[in-house]
Amino acid sequence: MIENMRKVLLYSMLSALILVSCENFKNYRLDGMWQLKTVEDVDGNINSIDTVFYGFQRECVFSYTSVPSLQFYPYYGYIDMPSDNIIHITMDRRWLHGGNLDKFLNYADWGNADENGRITFNIMKYDKSNLILSNSGNKKTFTFKKF
Numbered sequence: 001m002i003e004n005m006r007k008v009l010l011y012s013m014l015s016a017l018i019l020v021s022c023e024n025f026k027n028y029r030l031d032g033m034w035q036l037k038t039v040e041d042v043d044g045n046i047n048s049i050d051t052v053f054y055g056f057q058r059e060c061v062f063s064y065t066s067v068p069s070l071q072f073y074p075y076y077g078y079i080d081m082p083s084d085n086i087i088h089i090t091m092d093r094r095w096l097h098g099g100n101l102d103k104f105l106n107y108a109d110w111g112n113a114d115e116n117g118r119i120t121f122n123i124m125k126y127d128k129s130n131l132i133l134s135n136s137g138n139k140k141t142f143t144f145k146k147f
Contacts, residue, residue: 030056033147042139111138
């Protein structure tokens with residue numbers, strides 16, 4: 001477990017260095033590393049998660065996923081916040097394993113993307129240590145803690 005945490009911290013530092021190059025600063029309020037804690041479906045079933053991390057930095061998003069086989073999957077994309085309670089996330093196909101967006105969306109449990117590869121989330125709650133996103137497409141709610 002300690003070795004996994006070291007790897008997470010290493011990737012967190014690397015993602016911060018990569019993401020700091022983004023130039024547009026309008027999405028600053030979500031900046032930082034967030035650990036996905038739960039995913040709730042439309043029926044109220046809650047799945048606990050502890051191996052998925054997201055880093056938001058200005059216009060960019062970094063996803064880091066650890067799976068039981070001790071493989072690590074980093075993904076990169078872009079965010080846009082047209083309002084205080086909506087966030088669009090578009091994953092960069094160049095950084096997806098094999099460029100397969102559908103595989104990532106299924107793995108991330110995000111549902112379907114629009115024709116541009118963009119997913120829209122509603123920000124249900126945000127404070128300095130908690131973030132709750134709702135995806136109207138697949139009716140799932142994602143709860144994060146600041147890492």
